[in-house]
Amino acid sequence: MSALIRFQNVSKSFGPIKALENINFDVEDGDFIFIVGTSGAGKTTLLKLLLGEYKPTAGDVIVDDNKVSTLKKKEIPFYRQKIGIVFQDFKLLPERTVRENVEVPLAVKNVPEDQWAVRVDKVLQLVGLANRSELFPSQLSGGETQRVAIARALITNPRFIFADEPTGNLDWETADSIMELLVRINKEGKTIIVTSHHKSLVEKAKKRVIEMKNGKVISDSSAKGTKK
Numbered sequence: 001m002s003a004l005i006r007f008q009n010v011s012k013s014f015g016p017i018k019a020l021e022n023i024n025f026d027v028e029d030g031d032f033i034f035i036v037g038t039s040g041a042g043k044t045t046l047l048k049l050l051l052g053e054y055k056p057t058a059g060d061v062i063v064d065d066n067k068v069s070t071l072k073k074k075e076i077p078f079y080r081q082k083i084g085i086v087f088q089d090f091k092l093l094p095e096r097t098v099r100e101n102v103e104v105p106l107a108v109k110n111v112p113e114d115q116w117a118v119r120v121d122k123v124l125q126l127v128g129l130a131n132r133s134e135l136f137p138s139q140l141s142g143g144e145t146q147r148v149a150i151a152r153a154l155i156t157n158p159r160f161i162f163a164d165e166p167t168g169n170l171d172w173e174t175a176d177s178i179m180e181l182l183v184r185i186n187k188e189g190k191t192i193i194v195t196s197h198h199k200s201l202v203e204k205a206k207k208r209v210i211e212m213k214n215g216k217v218i219s220d221s222s223a224k225g226t227k228k
Contacts, residue, residue: 002065004029004160004191005050010059012045012215019045020215023059027160027193032186034202035195037212043195045215047164051083052076064159081109084153086163090145092137098124098148099133105156123151127181143174150181160191167198175201183207 003026010023020042027033035043048054049061055069062068063082071079092101102120111119124130127147137145146166153161163182167175179194179201186192196202202209211219 003027003062004031004064005193006060006062007046007049008060008062010049010056010061012049012054013057018215020049020056023217025210025217025220027191029159030186030189030191032183032192032205032207033194034205034207034209035193035212036197036199036202036209038197040214041212042215043212044164046212047162047195050162051080051085081105081156082159084156084158084161086146086149086153086161086166088165088168090137090149092145092148092152094137097134097136098129098140098151101137101148102151102155105152109156111156119155120151123154126154126185127151141174142170143177146170146174146178147181150178150185154185154190160193161185163192163194165195165197167196167201172200176204179205 005027007023007025010020011018012020023046035046037043045054049056050063050068052068052071060067060069063079068079093104099120102123103116106116106119120133121130124133127150129144129147129151132140132144137148140148161182166182167178170178175198182192182194183205209219209221210217
C-alpha cells in the first residue's frame with residue numbers, strides 16, 4: 001500500500017539559499033509524527049510544499065499518489081480540503097462565535113447548511129468546547145482558542161491534520177492538554193503531523209520524531225528510538 005504522504009528527494013532553493021536539501025520520508029495513514037528543529041531548520045518550507053504554496057526545486061511531494069507540484073492552480077483549493085491546518089496564531093475570525101468559526105470550512109466546501117449543526121456539535125464535543133459554542137474568541141483562554149482551531153481543522157474530515165507549532169504560545173499545562181487532545185484524535189484514526197520545538201512535550205508523547213537542521217533531515221526515529 002502506498003504511503004499517504006511521500007517526500008521523495010525533495011530540495012527547495014530560494015536563489016543561492018538552500019531551504020531544503022534531499023528530503024526523504026513517508027507518512028502512513030494513521031501515523032503521528034513530530035517534525036522538530038530550531039528556527040530556520042526548514043519546517044515552514046516543508047509545510048508550504050505540502051500545501052502547494054511552493055513547488056520543489058527538485059524531487060516530488062506526493063499525497064495520495066498525486067504529485068502536488070503538478071496540480072493546476074484551480075485544483076489547489078480542492079486539494080487543500082484534504083488537509084486540516086492548525087496554526088500557532090490560531091487565525092480565528094474575532095467577530096464570529098466559536099460555532100461560526102468552525103462552520104467556515106463547511107461553507108467553503110459547500111456542505112449543505114442543514115448538516116452544519118450536527119457536525120459542529122460533534123466536533124466541539126470532541127475538543128471539549130460544547131459549552132463554549134456561542135462565545136467569541138476574545139472571551140476564550142489561549143488553550144480554548146487553540147481547541148477551536150483544532151475543531152475547525154477537523155470539521156471537514158480531512159485526510160490528515162498538520163499542526164504548525166500548536167503549543168508555541170501556550171503555558172506548559174495548557175500545551176500538554178492540547179498535545180493530549182491531538183494524541184486522542186490520532187487514536188481515533190486521524191493522521192497527525194506536528195511541528196514543534198517543545199522538547200519536553202515531544203519526549204512525553206513517545207511518537208515518531210523527524211529532526212531537521214539547516215534544511216536536512218538529520219534523524220528519523222520511531223517511538224522506541226530506532227532508525228526508520
